[in-house]
Amino acid sequence: MAKEKKLVEQITSMDEDFAQWYTDVVKKAELMDYSSVKGCMILRPYGYAIWENIQKDLDARFKKTGHENVYMPMFIPESLLTKEKDHVEGFAPECAWVTFGGENKLSERLAVRPTSETLFCEHFRNVIHSYRDLPKLYNQWCSVVRWEKTTRPFLRTSEFLWQEGHTMHETREEAEAETLQMLKVYEDFYLEALAIPAITGQKTDKEKFAGAEATYTIEPMMHNGVALQGGTSHFFGDGFAKAFDITFAARDNTVKHPYQTSWGVSTRSIGAIIMTHGDDNGLILPPTVAPIQVVIIPIAQHKEGVLDKANEIRDRLADTLRVKLDDSDQSTGWKFSQYEMKGVPVRLEIGPKDMENNSCVLVSRVTREKKFVSLDNVEAEVAAMLKQVHDELVERARRNLAEKTHIATTMPELLDVAEHKPGYIKAMWCGDVACEDAIKEQTGGVKSRCIPFTEEKLSDTCVCCGKKAKHMVVWGRQY
Amino acid sequence: MAKEKKLVEQITSMDEDFAQWYTDVVKKAELMDYSSVKGCMILRPYGYAIWENIQKDLDARFKKTGHENVYMPMFIPESLLTKEKDHVEGFAPECAWVTFGGENKLSERLAVRPTSETLFCEHFRNVIHSYRDLPKLYNQWCSVVRWEKTTRPFLRTSEFLWQEGHTMHETREEAEAETLQMLKVYEDFYLEALAIPAITGQKTDKEKFAGAEATYTIEPMMHNGVALQGGTSHFFGDGFAKAFDITFAARDNTVKHPYQTSWGVSTRSIGAIIMTHGDDNGLILPPTVAPIQVVIIPIAQHKEGVLDKANEIRDRLADTLRVKLDDSDQSTGWKFSQYEMKGVPVRLEIGPKDMENNSCVLVSRVTREKKFVSLDNVEAEVAAMLKQVHDELVERARRNLAEKTHIATTMPELLDVAEHKPGYIKAMWCGDVACEDAIKEQTGGVKSRCIPFTEEKLSDTCVCCGKKAKHMVVWGRQY
Numbered sequence: 015m016a017k018e019k020k021l022v023e024q025i026t027s028m029d030e031d032f033a034q035w036y037t038d039v040v041k042k043a044e045l046m047d048y049s050s051v052k053g054c055m056i057l058r059p060y061g062y063a064i065w066e067n068i069q070k071d072l073d074a075r076f077k078k079t080g081h082e083n084v085y086m087p088m089f090i091p092e093s094l095l096t097k098e099k100d101h102v103e104g105f106a107p108e109c110a111w112v113t114f115g116g117e118n119k120l121s122e123r124l125a126v127r128p129t130s131e132t133l134f135c136e137h138f139r140n141v142i143h144s145y146r147d148l149p150k151l152y153n154q155w156c157s158v159v160r161w162e163k164t165t166r167p168f169l170r171t172s173e174f175l176w177q178e179g180h181t182m183h184e185t186r187e188e189a190e191a192e193t194l195q196m197l198k199v200y201e202d203f204y205l206e207a208l209a210i211p212a213i214t215g216q217k218t219d220k221e222k223f224a225g226a227e228a229t230y231t232i233e234p235m236m237h238n239g240v241a242l243q244g245g246t247s248h249f250f251g252d253g254f255a256k257a258f259d260i261t262f263a264a265r266d267n268t269v270k271h272p273y274q275t276s277w278g279v280s281t282r283s284i285g286a287i288i289m290t291h292g293d294d295n296g297l298i299l300p301p302t303v304a305p306i307q308v309v310i311i312p313i314a315q316h317k318e319g320v321l322d323k324a325n326e327i328r329d330r331l332a333d334t335l336r337v338k339l340d341d342s343d344q345s346t347g348w349k350f351s352q353y354e355m356k357g358v359p360v361r362l363e364i365g366p367k368d369m370e371n372n373s374c375v376l377v378s379r380v381t382r383e384k385k386f387v388s389l390d391n392v393e394a395e396v397a398a399m400l401k402q403v404h405d406e407l408v409e410r411a412r413r414n415l416a417e418k419t420h421i422a423t424t425m426p427e428l429l430d431v432a433e434h435k436p437g438y439i440k441a442m443w444c445g446d447v448a449c450e451d452a453i454k455e456q457t458g459g460v461k462s463r464c465i466p467f468t469e470e471k472l473s474d475t476c477v478c479c480g481k482k483a484k485h486m487v488v489w490g491r492q493y
Numbered sequence: 494m495a496k497e498k499k500l501v502e503q504i505t506s507m508d509e510d511f512a513q514w515y516t517d518v519v520k521k522a523e524l525m526d527y528s529s530v531k532g533c534m535i536l537r538p539y540g541y542a543i544w545e546n547i548q549k550d551l552d553a554r555f556k557k558t559g560h561e562n563v564y565m566p567m568f569i570p571e572s573l574l575t576k577e578k579d580h581v582e583g584f585a586p587e588c589a590w591v592t593f594g595g596e597n598k599l600s601e602r603l604a605v606r607p608t609s610e611t612l613f614c615e616h617f618r619n620v621i622h623s624y625r626d627l628p629k630l631y632n633q634w635c636s637v638v639r640w641e642k643t644t645r646p647f648l649r650t651s652e653f654l655w656q657e658g659h660t661m662h663e664t665r666e667e668a669e670a671e672t673l674q675m676l677k678v679y680e681d682f683y684l685e686a687l688a689i690p691a692i693t694g695q696k697t698d699k700e701k702f703a704g705a706e707a708t709y710t711i712e713p714m715m716h717n718g719v720a721l722q723g724g725t726s727h728f729f730g731d732g733f734a735k736a737f738d739i740t741f742a743a744r745d746n747t748v749k750h751p752y753q754t755s756w757g758v759s760t761r762s763i764g765a766i767i768m769t770h771g772d773d774n775g776l777i778l779p780p781t782v783a784p785i786q787v788v789i790i791p792i793a794q795h796k797e798g799v800l801d802k803a804n805e806i807r808d809r810l811a812d813t814l815r816v817k818l819d820d821s822d823q824s825t826g827w828k829f830s831q832y833e834m835k836g837v838p839v840r841l842e843i844g845p846k847d848m849e850n851n852s853c854v855l856v857s858r859v860t861r862e863k864k865f866v867s868l869d870n871v872e873a874e875v876a877a878m879l880k881q882v883h884d885e886l887v888e889r890a891r892r893n894l895a896e897k898t899h900i901a902t903t904m905p906e907l908l909d910v911a912e913h914k915p916g917y918i919k920a921m922w923c924g925d926v927a928c929e930d931a932i933k934e935q936t937g938g939v940k941s942r943c944i945p946f947t948e949e950k951l952s953d954t955c956v957c958c959g960k961k962a963k964h965m966v967v968w969g970r971q972y
Contacts, residue, residue, distance in 0.1 A: 047619060049612065050573055051603065054566035056616055059631070062562050083541050087533035087652055088567075088605075088636060089589075094529055107595050110568075112605065114590040115640035115651075124530065126567075126591065126605070133528065137535055140526060152538070156636075157567060161594035172594075173566055 025355075027294050032238045039288055040167045043297045043356050053165040053172030057281070060356065063305035064284055065175060069155060071207045071302060072177065072279065075199050081151040081179060086133040088156070089124040094132045098257040101131060104224020108160040110172075126159040131225065131250075131276055134180040135258040138272070144263045145184050148272060149192075153179040168285035169242070169493045176280035182272040184264070186251065189273035193249040196277040197230040200245040208283065209300035209407035210234045210290050211415060212244060213438070213488055215464030220447045223276075227251040233463045233488070234411075236289035239418040239436030241463050241490040244286055247277035285493070290411050297357025298379050300407055301400040308396055309353045310339040313346060313365025324364050327374065327392060335396065354379060359403040360396060380406045419488075423473045425456075428489075432457040438490040442483035444476035452478050453489065463488045504834070506773050511717045518767055519646045522776045522835050532644040532651030536760070539835065542784035543763055544654060548634060550686045550781060551656060551758065554678050560630040560658060565612040567635070568603040573611045577736040580610060583703020587639040589651075605638040610704065610729075610755055613659040614737040617751070623742045624663050627751060628671075632658040647764035648721070648972045655759035661751040663743070665730065668752035672728040675756040676709040679724040687762065688779035688886035689713045689769050690894060691723055692917070692967055694943030699926050702755075706730040712942045712967070713890075715768035718897040718915030720942050720969040723765055726756035764972070769890050776836025777858050779886055780879040787875055788832045789818040792825060792844025803843050806853065806871060814875065833858060838882040839875060859885045898967075902952045904935075907968075911936040917969040921962035923955035931957050932968065942967045 024042060026034040040046055045061030057065060073083070089112060096102040109125040127133065138150060159173045168174075179196060183189040197214060204210045212234035222229035226248040234244050252271035255261075264270045291298040301307050308331060312324040321341055328339040338358075340349050353361060363375040374392060376385045376399050387395040418437025422428035431439050439460065443449060454461050469486040476483050503521060505513040519525055524540030536544065552562070568591060575581045588604040606612065617629060638652045647653075658675060662668040676693060683689045691713035701708035705727040713723045731750035734740075743749045770777040780786050787810060791803040800820055807818040817837075819828050832840060842854040853871060855864045855878050866874040897916025901907035910918050918939065922928060933940050948965040955962050 047616060049566050050570055050615060051566045051568045054568060056566065056612075057564035058620075059561035059563055062564050065564075066562065082538035083545065084538055085536035085541050085544075085636075085654065087528050087530045087535065088638070089530045089533060089652070091529055109595065110591045110603075111593040112589045113592045114602075116586050116588065123593075124589075133535075136529055137526060141537075157564075159567070173568070175564065 025294060025296060028237065028292075035292075035294075036289060037167070039292055039296055039355075045284070045288075046167050051172075053162050055167055055171050055173075057175075060305055061284065064287070064299070064303050065281060067303035067305065068207070068283060069177075072199075072203055073155075075203060076153050076177075076179065079151075079195065079199060081153045081181075084152050084154050085156065086127075086130050086137070086154060088127050090127055090130075090132055091122050091124055093122060094136060095125050097132060097135075098225050098254050101225035101254075105129065105160075108162070110159045110161055127156075128158055128160045129276075129278070130154070130156075130158075130178055131180065131254060132258075134276075135254050135260060135274075138182050138255075139258055139260045142182060142260060142262050142272060145265050148182060148184045148262060149188065150182040151179075151192075152181065153177055166493075168281055168288070174281050176278050179275070179277045181275045182255070182260070183274070184262075184270075184272065186273050189251075189275050190249055193228070193230060193247045193275045193277070196275070197232065197245075197247040200232050200247070200277070200279060203279075204232060204234060204244055204283075204286075205408065207300065207302040208287055208290075209302075209404050209411065210244070210286060211408060211412045213415075213464065213466055215466035215488070217246075217464055218447075218450060218462045218487070220450050221462060223248045225250065225253060227253065231464050233490075234286055234290060235415045235418060235438060235490070236286070236493070237292070237414060238289070239438070239490075240289075241438070241492045242282065242286045242289065243492065244283060245277070245279040248275060250274040250276070291407050292357070295351070296355035298407065299357035299359060301359045301404050304357065304359055305336060306338045306353070306356070306358045307335045307400060308337045308360045308362055309349075309358045310337065310362045310364065311346060311349050311353075312339070312341055313363050313368070315341055317366045319369060320364065320366060323369055327362065327364060327389070330393060331396060334393065335400075360399050362392075362396065378403055378406070380410070421472055422477055425478055428453065428477050429456060432460050436491075438463065438488050440470065440472060440486060440488055441477035442471075442473050442475060443485050443487040444479055444481045445484040446476075446479065446481075449476055449478035459491050460489050461492060463490050463492070504773060504775060507716065507771075514771075514773075515768060516646070518771055518775055518834075524763070524767075525646050530651075532641050534646055534650050534652075536654075539784055540763065543766070543778070543782050544760060546782035546784065547686070547762060548656075551682055552634075554682060555632050555656075555658065558630075558674065558678060560632045560660075563631050563633050564635070565606075565609050565616070565633060567606050569606055569609075569611055570601050570603055572601060573615060574604050576611060576614075577704050577733050580704035580733075584608065584639075587641070589638045589640055606635075607637055607639045608755075608757075609633065609635075609637075609657055610659065610733060611737075613755075614733050614739060614753075617661050617734075618737055618739045621661060621739055621741050621751060624744050627661060627663045627741060628667065629661040630658075630671075631660065632656055645972075647760055647767070653760050655757050658754070658756045660754045661734075661739070662753070663741075663749075663751065665752050668730075668754050669728055672707070672709060672726045672754045672756070675754070676711065676724075676726040679711050679726070679756070679758060682758070683711060683713060683723055683762075683765075684887065686779065686781040687766055687769075688781075688883050688890065689723070689765060690887060690891045692894075692943065692945055694945035694967070696725075696943055697926075697929060697941045697966070699929050700941060702727045704729065704732060706732065710943050712969075713765050713769060714894045714897060714917060714969070715765070715972070716771070716893060717768070718917075718969075719768075720917070720971045721761065721765045721768070722971065723762060724756070724758040727754060729753040729755070770886050771836070774830070775834035777886065778836035778838060780838045780883050783836065783838055784815060785817045785832070785835070785837045786815045786879060787817075787839045787841055788828075788837045789816065789841045789843065790825060790828050790832075791818070791820055792842050792847070794820055796845045798848060799843065799845060802848055806841065806843060806868070809872060810875060813872065814879075839878050841871075841875065857882055857885070859889070900951055901956055904957055907932065907956050908935060911939050915970075917942065917967050919949065919951060919965055919967055920956035921951050921954060922964050922966040923958055923960045924963035925955075925958065925960075928955055928957035938970050939968050940971060942969050942971070
């Protein structure tokens with residue numbers, strides 16, 4: 015029994031103006047606020063609680079795969095940042111620079127970390143001496159700064175929160191396996207915790223991380239067909255190890271350089287949640303990371319016994335779920351729309367009539383389907399609906415991804431799709447950066463997302479230059 | 494059955510050189526490492542794991558008392574920092590200043606947050622409009638920067654990790670109650686999680702936080718009698734609210750300024766753990782925050798069945814405890830001293846002879862007492878010994894605090910104690926800052942720690958000037 019009435023009128027409709035819809039949701043669901051520091055945002059309690067749940071889920075996955083957390087300084091001396099040539103070229107232009115400590119001008123300026131490869135390398139040099147010291151499997155949770163000209167909440171801000179994993183290994187093979195393992199951890203996390211399916215694969219050389227040999231990526235598609243780079247995993251070979259003179263005594267008594275990886279997921283993932291699942295009534299949060307998984311709304315709460323019963327149900331559910339009972343004096347209609355706006359996956363209504371029947375009403379935030387369930391097994395019923403919400407979100411996102419993925423075998427086809435059909439374009443590519451540049455220029459911004467792990471052979475020739483094709487690439491616009 | 498042999502020879506003895514002992518422990522237990530950024534430290538996995546356990550414990554206490562986590566930007570524009578006069582005077586001299594974003598000189602320089610009152614106030618101004626919006630009970634976990642000339646691991650570093658709570662209230666009384674509630678939370682946390690008893694009370698005006706009306710403090714005493722400010726809770730009145738023009742529509746339809754608090758605990762607390770509990774064999778960690786609560790050392794591990802049994806015990810304990818089995822090929826003696834150094838509260842030994850008796854050996858890190866226990870109820874036995882370790886640590890620290898607290902009623906007495914007896918000095922005070930200054934100068938660094946909540950009347954007159962005494966003050970040197 016779907017209830018189609020739009021209860022929250024203040025949000026711009028998605029179809030009308032997706033960017034404005036996004037901003038409305040972010041502000042009205044109280045996820046963030048602007049600050050007087052240009053490009054930096056405030057994570058409000060509801061937004062930060064999502065991040066805490068993301069951290070908890072991801073951190074458990076990292077620990078399960080043998081990683082340990084550490085904390086590195088937030089500053090990088092300029093001389094340290096410049097040790098690896100490609101890396102500094104990539105990051106120096108967007109660093110915030112500290113030049114004064116108190117009243118004193120610093121003898122060397124310090125970058126606020128844009129990423130911490132260089133700091134980790136300096137530390138690895140101190141703690142890695144023998145193959146017995148390997149692997150080092152480290153991660154840190156912190157904020158980083160990349161000076162951005164134009165910013166958007168969660169998607170592109172001058173400061174953002176993230177985790178950055180940094181590992182060192184005895185062999186190239188082991189480091190490559192780690193790089194792919196962590197991409198798989200991200201893929202599982204996106205699917206299982208955020209209910210977001212995605213394309214995964216390798217970045218082209220043009221799009222890879224500054225200083226990496228290979229970058230792997232997870233690329234979920236937003237509701238409007240635009241890509242969001244959800245997480246990346248980099249294989250460095252021994253490039254940084256050589257630049258930082260990190261060596262170890264190997265099993266064969268030679269001295270070797272270790273092989274390195276890094277990988278990261280940030281608060282952008284919250285942007286991905288909003289734009290993958292949200293609708294014209296606001297947020298829809300996947301149950302695993304929703305700060306409130308079930309909201310209990312008492313109906314006719316002034317009637318005898320209603321609040322007692324609501325409290326009793328709250329206490330029963332609170333053992334295993336994040337549950338909130340709203341017994342404020344706001345109207346029931348206001349409460350319905352408020353928690354829809356905030357994307358609470360399941361609403362539980364309990365009133366005098368329900369009590370007579372020893373039942374309550376569950377409403378799914380996705381389908382708005384109402385279900386009358388017995389209070390005897392309300393825990394199991396709520397858990398089942400939460401699972402259903404998760405599955406429906408995955409299914410909907412899968413459908414969106416499939417429907418908005420197109421194929422192009424010629425350049426006119428590609429240009430036509432790029433102009434008229436939002437989404438991804440699968441097309442063959444010769445491997446030449448000139449073709450990537452040409453496609454980006456002619457489409458006004460379509461870039462290679464990745465070479466997917468499972469390539470299809472669409473034709474023999476590059477969609478752009480007509481030469482022999484090397485790879486199938488997924489192309490698309492990005493946030 | 495105490496075993497007094499000193500197994501770890503590399504650590505300087507505490508009595509010989511306490512400062513060197515501290516540095517040795519911090520390095521050899523692999524809690525931290527230095528970085529090339531002057532005054533900033535690297536928290537290594539073992540050190541960071543302690544911080545994670547501290548966070549988990551404290552965060553639960555904050556949430557239980559109704560607080561929500563948020564995240565504020567790490568930068569404060571200079572004009573924002575200077576809005577509250579006393580506050581900026583206190584912090585501007587030790588700020589790190591960002592002056593460039595990428596290639597561009599900033600029009601206004603940004604301080605890396607030394608503390609975030611000003612950022613919270615700016616946000617509170619946006620989100621507080623009515624008494625219905627109060628109280629706001631916020632906390633954030635982050636790092637802060639205070640440019641220090643001389644630094645020591647955990648105790649004084651240019652960047653450190655902490656939590657900072659910031660709250661706003663309808664009335665002065667409610668805010669005062671919050672200030673004291675959070676000090677009590679800290680007191681409980683220190684005692685229950687860190688096994689550290691402490692003196693609590695109010696700071697004198699000279700020692701209070703820049704911009705606060707009143708500062709309350711928890712002051713544990715280190716093993717050598719020196720104080721460490723363990724956490725502070727500040728009552729701001731409506732001073733910041735006025736400076737930042739934060740108002741709300743009150744219940745009586747007037748417009749009012751809300752009342753404010755802030756409170757913080759940092760990674761200094763790890764320094765407190767080390768210096769309160771450690772001994773000449775290294776760290777001793779309180780069980781609640783120890784990364785490894787029980788280490789299992791197999792004896793004669795090549796003998797049939799030993800490792801199987803050790804693994805079986807590990808699996809049984811791992812359900813409720815943080816347990817590690819060391820089956821590496823290092824010698825048993827090396828393992829014993831290694832985990833003593835790392836302060837693991839309980840060691841469990843299991844060998845062929847124990848297996849014959851269906852028993853194992855538990856050794857307390859504090860008393861080094863050996864206990865033979867049946868494997869049938871090893872979970873309960875280990876839990877009991879962990880509780881015993883906690884209680885013994887508290888008891889020992891209490892004894893140290895009592896033994897090293899002295900009374901002085903005259904200035905010669907105070908000077909004599911300050912010179913010859915490390916620890917706290919209880920003495921009466923007239924309330925005049927001139928006497929605080931005189932005592933500090935004449936003793937070469939003894940400062941007022943606090944006016945304890947439970948004052949005693951030691952005499953009628955100020956220990957320094959002889960005028961009528963207003964308060965009993967606890968005095969002491971500090972880290």
